[in-house]
Amino acid sequence: MGYDIRTYGDPVLAAVADEVENIDGKLVRLSQAMLQAMYKAPGLGLAAPQIGVQKQIFVYDIDGEPITLINPRIVESSGEWVYDEGCLSIPGLYVEMLRPKQVLLEALDINGNDIRVEADELLARLFQHELDHLNGVLMFDRMTDDQRKQALIEYRKLADGELPRGEKRHIGLK
Numbered sequence: 641m642g643y644d645i646r647t648y649g650d651p652v653l654a655a656v657a658d659e660v661e662n663i664d665g666k667l668v669r670l671s672q673a674m675l676q677a678m679y680k681a682p683g684l685g686l687a688a689p690q691i692g693v694q695k696q697i698f699v700y701d702i703d704g705e706p707i708t709l710i711n712p713r714i715v716e717s718s719g720e721w722v723y724d725e726g727c728l729s730i731p732g733l734y735v736e737m738l739r740p741k742q743v744l745l746e747a748l749d750i751n752g753n754d755i756r757v758e759a760d761e762l763l764a765r766l767f768q769h770e771l772d773h774l775n776g777v778l779m780f781d782r783m784t785d786d787q788r789k790q791a792l793i794e795y796r797k798l799a800d801g802e803l804p805r806g807e808k809r810h811i812g813l814k
């Protein structure tokens with residue numbers, strides 16, 4: 641049994657997730673189910689609201705190691721970096737976005753240990769993107785007005801099946 645990934649328009653994606661209070665067997669099973677859904681998609685990262693669970697937890701794997709982070713906070717950020725961002729909840733759409741290049745993230749790991757991660761470029765972008773999910777923020781909320789107009793038109797076509805399955809649309813930063 642697996643979870644379906646919720647897509648744009650589902651209200652759970654616009655809600656603020658609750659802080660995790662207990663790291664127990666149930667949470668470990670949730671993290672395993674999230675990783676399974678992420679690999680199946682496939683994607684690099686997945687936040688709990690994307691499978692309909694309003695808890696502050698996300699998983700990712702960018703170099704072959706599955707990692708779970710709980711109650712994450714970005715405590716420092718610096719620089720600027722443009723990257724073509726995608727989201728499993730907005731399938732097919734890739735949007736060029738400017739965000740800080742480096743972040744320092746604090747969180748708990750799945751064993752309840754405090755961890756700090758200094759991230760740059762792709763990892764820093766993934767952290768910022770997944771944290772947005774925990775705050776009910778989607779890429780549409782981060783786009784410029786012009787990008788959002790264009791993105792909504794293209795996404796509607798993708799979602800309505802007017803474009804071939806697996807088709808991708810890129811929206812540049814102007």
Ligand code: NI
Pocket residue numbers: 726727728729769773
């Ligand atoms: Ni996403």
